[in-house]
Amino acid sequence: MTYQLLLTTLGQQKLAAAASAGSPPVRITQFAVGQGVNVDFSQRLDQQVLVSKRYQGAVESVAATSVTGQYEITCIVPQDQGGWFIREIGLIDNAGDLIWVGQVPEVQKPVASSTAAVDYRIKAVISIDNPNVNLVIDANVVTATQSWVDSRLNMVCQMLVPFGYKYWTHLPESPKPLFDQLLGIPTFWRRLQGVELVATDDNDPHISLPAIYAGLNGNITPSNTAPDHYQLYTSHLWERYDPSNVSVRYDGQSKYDGTAYYQ
Numbered sequence: 001m002t003y004q005l006l007l008t009t010l011g012q013q014k015l016a017a018a019a020s021a022g023s024p025p026v027r028i029t030q031f032a033v034g035q036g037v038n039v040d041f042s043q044r045l046d047q048q049v050l051v052s053k054r055y056q057g058a059v060e061s062v063a064a065t066s067v068t069g070q071y072e073i074t075c076i077v078p079q080d081q082g083g084w085f086i087r088e089i090g091l092i093d094n095a096g097d098l099i100w101v102g103q104v105p106e107v108q109k110p111v112a113s114s115t116a117a118v119d120y121r122i123k124a125v126i127s128i129d130n131p132n133v134n135l136v137i138d139a140n141v142v143t144a145t146q147s148w149v150d151s152r153l154n155m156v157c158q159m160l161v162p163f164g165y166k167y168w169t170h171l172p173e174s175p176k177p178l179f180d181q182l183l184g185i186p187t188f189w190r191r192l193q194g195v196e197l198v199a200t201d202d203n204d205p206h207i208s209l210p211a212i213y214a215g216l217n218g219n220i221t222p223s224n225t226a227p228d229h230y231q232l233y234t235s236h237l238w239e240r241y242d243p244s245n246v247s248v249r250y251d252g253q254s255k256y257d258g259t260a261y262y263q
Contacts, residue, residue: 004102005091005126009046011099015128026099030092031075032056033104033122035085041101048098054084054109056092060121069128077120082109089122100126157183165240166192172236179240190246192237 007015018026036051044051060074073091086107091100110116161183167175179187 003104005089005100005124006041006045006102008048008098008101010048010097014093014097014099027094028059028062028073028091028099029094030056030096031059031073031122031124032090032092032098033075033077033086034088034090036088036103039088039103041088041103044101050088050090050098050101052088053090054086055081059091065125067127071126071128073124073126075122075124077109077122079117079119080112082114082117083111084109086120086122089124091124091126100124153183153185157185157187161187161240163240163242167238167240168235169238170235175238188241188243189238190241192239 014026017023032050032053033055034050034053039051055077057075057077060076062071062073064070065072075089077086086109087103089102089104090098093099104122107120109120110118161179167179167189169175174189174191176187176189179189
């Protein structure tokens with residue numbers, strides 16, 4: 001079986017008109033898919049409907065390829081649409097007219113509740129013989145699938161506020177509502193207690209020791225009767241964490257002899 005897109009009768013007329021000087025270009029803004037079986041579209045070019053349409057939506061993109069007069073049109077049937085087969089496709093312009101139509105390899109589109117439900121991407125490649133005809137897309141109708149948005153949003157949020165991010169505040173309230181609104185996704189925070197923050201000093205050989213106590217700068221007690229002392233700033237401390245991995249990285253305890261153990 002041959003899978004190809006054919007110009008409808010109206011599509012031929014519109015492309016011919018678009019080749020005239022000063023005429024508006026053809027704008028493909030929508031696509032439709034259906035489950036018509038073994039359809040000979042060469043006998044249906046005068047019709048403006050699919051045989052068995054199941055979904056219609058905005059195309060994702062229209063892009064010129066390296067071949068003159070050739071365009072790649074990307075269409076996505078979202079995850080929440082399904083329960084049928086995709087066997088036919090049509091490309092529709094901004095006037096609502098069916099310009100191209102054809103048959104595609106059969107694929108099952110599961111119902112949204114199925115564990116196999118996914119966004120289904122179709123890339124249609126069309127060629128226009130007349131180089132004066134421009135095929136464009138209305139930028140106002142470009143769409144993005146929910147899964148694409150979610151993945152990019154989570155990636156950006158991880159860059160801005162990664163897991164392990166510390167939030168210092170004079171207020172004891174959890175910053176969850178603040179960051180949920182800021183990032184636009186649910187976030188998870190836990191209160192850290194007994195955690196001390198010390199600014200690094202490359203010239204202090206004792207900066208990496210686990211025993212940090214409030215007091216003066218540097219190693220003021222060289223014996224093992226007391227630990228090193230650093231200035232300490234106290235505040236409420238929260239940490240953003242991954243709910244699928246709630247374990248704390250370490251829980252250290254230090255002794256006066258400079259040793260430490262970790263759990």
